[in-house]
Amino acid sequence: MKVWKTRRGRGCQNYIKKLFFLSAVCLCALSVCCETALAAEDTALNEDGEVLAQYREYRERLESISYRTEIGENGYEIVENQIFPIEIAGYGEGEVSLVPAFDESYHRLALFFVTEDGQVIYKTDQLETNNRVLGQMEQPACDIAAVSFRDLDMDGRMDIILITACAGADGSDEGYKVGDVLFQSKKQAGFYRDYRIADKINRYGMNKSAEVITAFVRDGCSTEFLYTATTLKELLAEGLQIITEQCYYRTFGKLGKLQVVPGTYRISNYDVFMVYLVSEQGDILYSLQPMGDYDNLYALKGINCRDIDGDGLKDIVILARYSYEGEEGRLIVESDYSIYYQRTGGFSLDTEIKDIYRCSDEDTMEALVEAARKYWGWKA
Secondary structure (H helix, E strand, O other): OOOOEEEOOOOOOOOHHHHOOOHHOOOOOOOHHHHHOOOOHHEEEEEEEHHHHHHHHHHHHHHOOOOOHHHHOOEEEOOOOHHEEEOOOOOOOOEEEEEEEEEEOOOOOOEEEEEEEOEEEEEEEHHHHHHHOOOOOOEEEEEEEEEEEOOOOOOOOOOEEEEEEEEEEEHOOOOEEEEEEEEOOOOOOOOOOOOOHHHHHHHOOOOOOHHHHHHHHHOOOOOOHHHHOEHHHHHHHHEEEHHHHEEEEOOOOHHHEEEEEEEEEEEEEEEEEEEEEEEEEOOOEEEEEEOOOOOEEEEEEEEEEOOOOOOOOOOOEEEEEEEEEEEOEEEEEEEEEOOOOEEOOOOOOOOOOOHHOOOOOOOOHHHHHHHHHHHHOOOO
């Protein structure tokens, strides 16, 4: 199971082409978007006087920073291993460095662009990772997973791909990634965001790596159809590859006869894994997302449809090997499973057995089913 190891010791899913075709309109719209985001944040903060006071104090500290030496003095911790040089339009020939830093009080990330003599020529905290929990100052961001510089809108200027690691709910060890893109302004030193791009990156699981984000933003590839398609025909037309050896029909009680359709879609160098339950007419009735926060399907070990919790209804057990990038870019491969219980009108993902039973690479489907049934009181 993926666990974020962070520097503070905390636990830490054609559109694009159309968007950039209207570049002039986009710049204006983005300005409005930023103002709208700020207004929304202010509205949320205004509902709590204490939070509003914290926000004003925080903004004063951030705005007062004009030199690198003042970053630490104003309560920020610089992420030293994520400082990189970057060419800034309109600045000249001097070197500028991107210096990311976390506010130590609220774990909000700010990006400072610093010259060779230590002057901050641009700074921003208008980032997706700072808006995960609205209405409060503290955010779950705890580390930077990746920073990459690429010309995403093909204007000859380096843009920034930023991926942060965030702690799970209630400080749990299971973390998640948040992807973001900052486009470099053409006429002045600075960057801008489009919240619509960040929303799609994170809503549709395209925050796995800089390569996946590049494939979406620059190349127009997208996993959105995996979550929005309504028919099997649509999935196939968009490029879903069915894993035929695990594709079959099963009868699920009152839900009727359904086709279990596991499949993958390759974006960049990652295989995104989904399982669909499809009617005899070809309509998608349910979609399952067993990958969770893993980056890639390494191998599907099996899908089994049988009663697990003893209610007489067929449940779905999925056992697979997944891969993800560990510390220092090391590839990690491990086995994991998902159990979906059939309930009235659909399927519900198990959240109980996972806390007790962690499978290993040696586990078989039969061993997994036996362990799950034992949890629900079945006799061996």
